[in-house]
Amino acid sequence: GFLQEKKFDIKPGPFLNLKGDIIGEHRGIPFYTVGQRRGLGLATGERLYVVKIDTNSNAITLGPEEAIMGTCLTAEDVNLILYEDLAGSMEIEAQVRYNGRPAPATMAPLPGGGVKVCFHSPQRAITPGQAVAFYHGDCLVGGATIDIAK
Known part of the structure; x- marks a missing residue:
């Protein structure tokens, strides 16, 4: 709510796997942090974590805990x-x-x-x-x- 109230430009973008394949869509980069597992809104049958956030491409890479x-x-x-x-x-x-x-x-x-x-x-x-x-x-x-x- 705070970010939307301040009129930040929040755009959805792709969730990527470690190979770079699109596996879903995120709500906007400000809602995620590296290491996050909960609240991804993505059901894949495996535990995925935010591995990397690329603000230039508006993409978030997900992977297993080891990553x-x-x-x-x-x-x-x-x-x-x-x-x-x-x-x-x-x-x-x-x-x-x-x-x-x-x-x-x-x-x-x-x-x-x-x-x-x-x-x-x-x-x-x-x-x-x-x-x-x-x-x-x-x-x-x-x-x-x-x-x-x-």
Whole structure:
């Protein structure tokens, strides 16, 4: 209702499978997020999750749970609290979902001020545009905005 009240241009578009085949139609990109399973309005006989949202083509790719698992991300707009800057790689715990738990990872600085974070085990639905928080023990190292998820 909020988006429609503000007159956002919300257009239906295709749901795609991992091969790129059209398997249905979505109500509009603002109603979905990577990792979402419920509320897709699509009955396929299997559990499907939002794997990718392509705003350029107005398409949403769906796939099995394994397809939403990732191990690395790059992030920008880094805000370090505990340190002045990163001199090199460091072991941290990173949290990518507000209700997720911090997970062991290695963080390294990138040219231009960004960071690359590689988790020691796959994480669910690392989502570009969302926040990532960095911890060292009980201390908050800082946070950033996820740019690319892999």
